[in-house]
Amino acid sequence: MRRSFSAPVLIKTLVAAVAAWTIATAPAAAETRVPTSQMEISLGFVPLVKQAAPAVVNIYAKRVVQGRVSPFRSDPFFGNMFRDFGSARPRVQNSLGSGVILSGDGIVVSNYHVVGGATDIRVVLNDRREYAATVLLSDEQSDLAILQLQGGAQMPHLDLRDSESVEVGELVLAIGNPFGVGQTVSSGIVSGLARSGAASGQGRGYFIQTDAPINPGNSGGALIDVNGRLIGINTSILTRSGGSNGIGFAIPSALVAQFVDQARAGNSVFERPWAGIVGQPVDADMAGGLGLSLPSGVAVADLHVLSPIGAAGVVVGDVITEVDGAPVNTPAEMLYRMSVAGLGGTAAMTVFHDGVERAVDVALTKAPDSPARDPRRLGRGMVFEGLEVVTINPAVIAEFNLPMRASGVLVTGAGAGGGRAGLQRGDVLLAVNGTEIATSAQAEAALRAAGRKLRLEVLRGGRRISMRLRF
Template sequence: MKTIIKSLGMAILGGIVALGGYQLVQNEDSSNHIITQPAVVESPLPVTPVSYTGNTSIAGVDFTEAAEKTVHSVVHVINKTVARAPMSMADVWAGRTPYREAIGTGSGVIITPDGYIITNNHVIKNSNHLQVTLNNNQSYKAELIGADEESDIALIKIETDEDLPFVPFGDSNNAKIGEWVLAVGNPFNLTSTVTAGIISAKGRDLESRDQNIQSFIQTDAAVNPGNSGGALVNTRGELIGINTAIKSQTGSYIGYSFAVPSNNARKIIEDFMEFGFVQKGMLGIRGTDLNGTNSKEFGLNSTEGIYVAEIVEDSGAAKSDLRKGDVITSLDGVKISKFSELSGYIKTKNPGDIVNAEVIRKNNLINIPITISRNNTVTIPQIEMELRNLTSEEKKVFNVKEGVKITKTIGKLSRYNLSDYIVTKVNDTDVADIDDIQAVLRDVVPNETLLIQMKNSRGEIERFRYTVN
């Protein structure tokens, strides 16, 4: 018994000694954990102190609210068309042309509770039947309200007894590079798909065509075939773009996708709802982007802005104080450094609107108000024609006092070359300008047949019947 007590006492004493030693070591180690301030080294580069006032953590960004608001308002669009099929020997011997039904799919965004839906023109192009499926799997037949091939925007509508969830428009001018965004759509028929990314760039022009300069929002949110016509929204669930294109050698997403800015899309949709066609305005200049090379050639200090090389006659710019050689740096406070940005901003305006241009002239900054004038070339999807008011020279060529020039045919009518014709009458109404044609079409219902009278440069008059889309 004494042996056990003695052993227990020795164990307790050993524990006390060990505990005291461990505490001593810990105190000594703690005294060595001193954080010293490193010496300040002057950087050869300018450094701006940064004060972070917002949430900069990726983990701190919550996409769930925006996704929940949007996913029920993005629809699946099915476009059924009739296309010519390859001919077999039996078809050749029978002298018949075979046709087959083709089905295309895409996305759309509900923008009003009564069923107006915005999508891409290429999603609904040449449709014989449009079907829309909501996120709750209910399907509806859709009616085409209007389509604009140039902007690739279309408006369709479904009829329902219940109010539908919709996405409110945001201001795409206020969208910032680096801002988080969500792309919502139906890629590869995978309905209700949400992907996230940031705005990579603004004012992107993919085609670089003088007559059709586009201004896209570029994002790295994953967009694939089937996303076309879907929503690009910010973290508040506001619509800031309509997903339209991807830049890829494979046809699928590799990091670059593009959306029509919401301000441009909204203007087009409002025109469809109010007029039935798109009112297109123009500033009335021809110019070029400034850069480090041509700014020296022009004798300018600035390397950003639009150099005004020419002013279009009878345009709003011609009637303003704007001059050749001026440099436009902003419109209504929106910075303009590329012609695509200028073109994109003007496309949000109607003829008659006034924009305030900030201009550099002889290295002095001045403000010039410019009235947006009407772009005399108008695409009218109802009759599948691009039309323009006649010039004085064309009136002499066609030997007329009034009429409208056919500049291009689109859709099913594109198989016919009517560029040598002018329209002089629709039904019993003489046509003096585009306004006359648009006035006639306001009272026309789908599937109504029009009698269109045309005249060519040889003085020959032709008439044909056209069934309105």
Template sequence: MPIRLPLVAINPGNSGGALIDMDGDLIGVNSFILSRSGTSSGVGFAVPAATVRRVLETAVGGGRAVVRPWLGARTQSVTAEIARSLGLALPQGALIADVWSGGPAERAGLRQGDVVTSVDGRPVAEAASLTYAIGTHRPGESVRLGVRRGGASEQTLTLRAEAPPATPARDQQVIAGRNPFDGATVVNLSPAVADELGVDLFSGPGVLVTNIGRGYAMNAGLKPGDIVRAVNGRRIGSVRDLVGVVGAQLPAWQVTIERGGREITGTFRT
């Protein structure tokens, strides 16, 4: 996104105030300042105006949560090495590393290996700016994407903004009983849950741990963000699968979870 210079510095006490550029346009709402001295010497932060607008629209419309459209693709920033391999003049843009089947990106015509260079005519510096630009749209709106494919010149694709689907259903449950998951709150992993909790969308179906309360799970070392992959050799694809497995009274449990992209297997006695 283009850089727009603020008119004034963010000082302590300015939180909630308007941040405007040299043209007098609102570009954000001041939030806080990071300062070792306690004065205005530091780094100021503000909520972008586009984000504030979506929050206000949601509140005025009676909603309780802002629905952010998703791209339906895994992306990574274009590094200097990637730019050279793709024949790009500059290391900027978002590389499409994978595409979610049936998602907005696939329906728009995006393919693995494409580089998104702009959104609605504004340049995309890296992967995070692409996610942000898509998320500022309302569901149902059309988004113009500038895309480089192979050695061809840039083309324009149109993506329809839509919320990530909550499929499968969340089915949130708190596990109880003499098993390693006692006290853990778990949900089915879906695109909506992955977007909400910042989990890798492409990690595959599974059961996500969202909270650890009092119980054996805390002592077993389970953490929010863990994805349950298998219990006693049985693959776990849903909360129903997990509830069915832990209903048995067993002296020992072999559990495989995914944490930070790595699978970890441990044996527990209850």
């Protein structure tokens, strides 16, 4: 039998149904709800972008790059004959990137590859205000740089969120200046954590992975969460086609916070704790031999005699599985955990030794710069004029990424004379004319006393090379 309703009754019925549906589907006040439509996502990002975009800036940097130097420049005979051959003609190189203002007094973070070596840096805000900037602290290995705006006050800025709380699947926005077209916002999710050794360029370490499009010019820009807090600095993209259809990597905010602290403390070079070990990831084959139930952790393959990890009782063959409660599976991840803990304190490490798990406290200290590196530069009239050498110590090993047990004398600059002879930056001098050398002073004395015949023993890329020269 068909029933009919009057208009008032029908309206009351519909209102009650809508109210019941709203109560049933509404999230609790403290609950995080995933947007259910593209419209919700779009509307939800509008206030977020208005809040965060003013703190993301465009960076224009200029650096002077020297042209190639003539190999005959210092030669007494060929120098005049080939005076204009390969002459060093400086040229100006421009770079474009992004940055993020982190404080009201104009502290800005960007990538090293955007501002490294720059002689002139201009920072342009979203409202077109323009400021000169100077680099307070930079580090090529981490690909981070901290800048100070000149005359900046009451600047818009982003708050840092502890990147340790970031989870895979979170919605994120990438804000930057791709291709120089102007400030652009792209959306995505956090698609991975603990990515190490995957980014391109000089940056090495631990990254947040995202599928938010990142293009040239986005470098140094912000990766923010849905509350407008900075969780990472966009640094690169991994792509097969060269376009934005790849996966992006961002440097976590926890490391950025350490950079800001050291810059405010007056450091111009980032100081990170020294591990003093050679480690390798534990794979399935190694796990069985080490007695581990799962392939995890970093196996200690070698230790420097002054290693703070060694001083805590760790020996070759042990496996480091956690640092400060966080699991580590690669050497880069372990060093990242030590870096965000900072210098001066200790890190609690979980170590697997002979089938037993134990905890050790490791002092977070810099690599010892002793014995003194004693830099030397060979003067005019010597066989290798302009050659620059230092004595190898733990600090030099860490700075130049040398083998853990490296010793001898490191070539830090070949100069004109060393370059003609085939020496390269990064070579390790072991012996001169059959006499072993251990310090830069011994290397200088041996080369000064060399006659017209010279025999060098050099370590290059792990290979020992014998060089015989006649002058």
